[in-house]
Amino acid sequence: xxxxxxxxxxxxxxxxxxxxxxxxxxxxxxxxxxxxxxxxxxxxxxxxxxxxxxxxxxxxxxxxxxxxxxxxxxxxxxxxxxx
Amino acid sequence: xxxxxxxxxxxxxxxxxxxxxxxxxxxxxxxxxxxxxxxxxxxxxxxxxxxxxxxxxxxxxxxxxxxxxxxxxxxxxxxxxxxxxxxxxxxxxxxxxxxxxxxxxxxxxxxxxxxxxxxxxxxxxxxxxxxxxxxxxxxxxxxxxxxxxxxxxxxxxxxxxxxxxxxxxxxxxxxxxxxxxxxxxxxxxxxxxxxxxxx
Numbered sequence: 001x002x003x004x005x006x007x008x009x010x011x012x013x014x015x016x017x018x019x020x021x022x023x024x025x026x027x028x029x030x031x032x033x034x035x036x037x038x039x040x041x042x043x044x045x046x047x048x049x050x051x052x053x054x055x056x057x058x059x060x061x062x063x064x065x066x067x068x069x070x071x072x073x074x075x076x077x078x079x080x081x082x083x
Numbered sequence: 084x085x086x087x088x089x090x091x092x093x094x095x096x097x098x099x100x101x102x103x104x105x106x107x108x109x110x111x112x113x114x115x116x117x118x119x120x121x122x123x124x125x126x127x128x129x130x131x132x133x134x135x136x137x138x139x140x141x142x143x144x145x146x147x148x149x150x151x152x153x154x155x156x157x158x159x160x161x162x163x164x165x166x167x168x169x170x171x172x173x174x175x176x177x178x179x180x181x182x183x184x185x186x187x188x189x190x191x192x193x194x195x196x197x198x199x200x201x202x203x204x205x206x207x208x209x210x211x212x213x214x215x216x217x218x219x220x221x222x223x224x225x226x227x228x229x230x231x232x233x234x235x236x237x238x239x240x241x242x243x244x245x246x247x248x249x250x251x252x253x254x255x256x257x258x259x260x261x262x263x264x265x266x267x268x269x270x271x272x273x274x275x276x277x278x279x280x281x282x
Contacts, residue, residue: 009211010218011237017215018129018138019122026121026143031114034150038108 097162101153113153117146120163124170127238131174131230133223145173160245167239168249171231178227205265211237217276224271229264236261 092115095103104112124145128138148169156165210218210233222230228250235241235249247257 007237007240009237010213010215011211011234013215014130014219014222015123015126015234015238018126021129021135022122022125022142023139026125026139026146027114027117029143030117030146031110033147034110034113037150038110041108 098158101156101162105154113150116149116162120166121146123163124166127167127170127234128174130222130234131171131227132177137177141170141173141177145170148173160248164239164241164245164249167235167241171235171249175227175231204262205269207237207265210265210268213272217272220275221268221271224275225264225267229260229267232257232261232264233268 092100092111095112095115097116097119100112100116103109104116121142125138125142128141128145129135132138132141145166149166152169156162160168213221222233225233231250232246235246241249243254243257243261246252246261247254250257252260
């Protein structure tokens with residue numbers, strides 16, 4: 001723990017006087033910001049890799065397929081299969 | 084959060100709290116660190132900036148900086164030293180920007196013209212036993228860099244080497260600066276209150 005053995009002198013007396021004037025609303029603001037930061041970092045952690053993967057597939061295509069391909073014949077309705 | 088949980092959190096060391104926060108991103112761990120140091124950081128900002136509103140904003144900004152850089156904290160120094168170094172540097176930068184004051188130490192301003200070799204050492208007791216209302220006045224007139232050095236030495240009990248690390252100066256430069264800051268403080272005291280015996 002910090003300052004467990006803080007010396008007692010004119011400087012520390014001034015500091016103690018100021019410490020008591022710490023506005024409590026700072027903690028509220030900060031807690032909100034820490035909460036937002038935590039949520040944001042979790043979102044990035046969860047969805048970041050997937051989002052990057054989707055973006056890379058969108059730009060470069062699926063890694064297992066070599067460029068655009070037509071649909072397989074069995075996926076097509078019978079009336080679209082060439083005689 | 085239940086009171087028992089808060090009590091338990093307060094028993095963790097700083098390093099444990101940091102590790103727990105980084106692992107879980109649970110805001111309670113950071114809030115515990117905040118509660119431990121906010122008062123001291125605010126007091127330092129208040130002394131350095133001499134303005135309650137600015138000190139409040141600075142405290143908030145400093146803790147955001149601490150939060151964003153928490154993963155970079157290495158245990159080369161204690162957490163308190165790390166937080167205080169962010170605090171002093173933040174305040175010094177703020178004063179530089181606001182007052183457009185690029186140089187902030189006594190020797191930079193050039194008000195001390197005497198060679199330091201001619202200076203007698205001002206005993207620590209002169210400052211430490213000063214009436215605190217008077218010391219507060221004296222600090223108002225000191226350049227921010229000198230003020231920071233005195234606070235680090237007499238409040239945070241930091242070594243000359245640590246002060247040098249925080250302010251990015253050599254140990255000999257800090258020793259010289261400390262001596263000049265004490266002389267400057269004594270001179271300001273005499274200007275404000277005469278050379279009457281200090282209580």
